Amino acid sequence: MRAVVLLSGGMDSLVTTAMANEQGFELAAMHVNYGQRTWQKELESFRSICNHYHIEQRLEVNADFLGQIGGSSLTDLSMPVGGADLQGSSIPTSYVPFRNAGFLSMAVSWSEVIGASKIFIGAVEEDSSGYPDCRKVFYDAFNTVISLGTKPETHIEILTPLIEMQKSEIVRKGIELHVPFELSWSCYKSEGKACGVCDSCARRLRAFELEGLSDPIDYEERPHYIQSVTTKS
Numbered sequence: 001m002r003a004v005v006l007l008s009g010g011m012d013s014l015v016t017t018a019m020a021n022e023q024g025f026e027l028a029a030m031h032v033n034y035g036q037r038t039w040q041k042e043l044e045s046f047r048s049i050c051n052h053y054h055i056e057q058r059l060e061v062n063a064d065f066l067g068q069i070g071g072s073s074l075t076d077l078s079m080p081v082g083g084a085d086l087q088g089s090s091i092p093t094s095y096v097p098f099r100n101a102g103f104l105s106m107a108v109s110w111s112e113v114i115g116a117s118k119i120f121i122g123a124v125e126e127d128s129s130g131y132p133d134c135r136k137v138f139y140d141a142f143n144t145v146i147s148l149g150t151k152p153e154t155h156i157e158i159l160t161p162l163i164e165m166q167k168s169e170i171v172r173k174g175i176e177l178h179v180p181f182e183l184s185w186s187c188y189k190s191e192g193k194a195c196g197v198c199d200s201c202a203r204r205l206r207a208f209e210l211e212g213l214s215d216p217i218d219y220e221e222r223p224h225y226i227q228s229v230t231t232k233s
Helices: 011-022 039-052 065-069 099-114 136-149 167-176 199-210
Strands: 002-006 026-033 057-062 118-120 157-159
Touching (some): 011 039, 026 099, 039 057, 099 118, 136 157, 167 199
Parallel strands (some): 002 118, 026 057, 118 157
């Protein structure tokens, strides 16, 4: 069984890769550079994770048109990257308009060519930043699009194994699978040490704290987030 995994280099895509690997799939990894602030660090993480899991078939795609379109603090340097909003009360500035649809379209094209039947993506709905393209209903709809838009003999399905997990559960699953968290990168702002205060860093740090663990990557500062929000039981 062959599967394409969308591997950004972040914590969620790392754990998703480990889960797909555990299920025995022959993995092909795809990474997209889209003009994001931390593209070099994310690409480095992608390559390191691929090496760790001995993934030889890789595709690195340049989609910097998303940076030209703009509308996101990840690609537009004139927009400040938002701090922690752990309540997820609004869509943050880091949302890249309809980004995941573009990523999935490329992954479907590649899957159809190499004969992959599954596409794994580390989308998280329950404890995500409120991105509309990280919801289960979006992926259910995209599976219908795949069925309608590919050759009749093609059968490709998007799998979202983390979609109903909270971040702390993802950390727990990663520990269970012995994933190399130190190889992953989640910070939206920095490529040296993670900032510790952007929305992505905050969610990651809180997840490790809730599991009673220390995140192995280096941070400029490590605020404590457990007491800053009311967490779900």
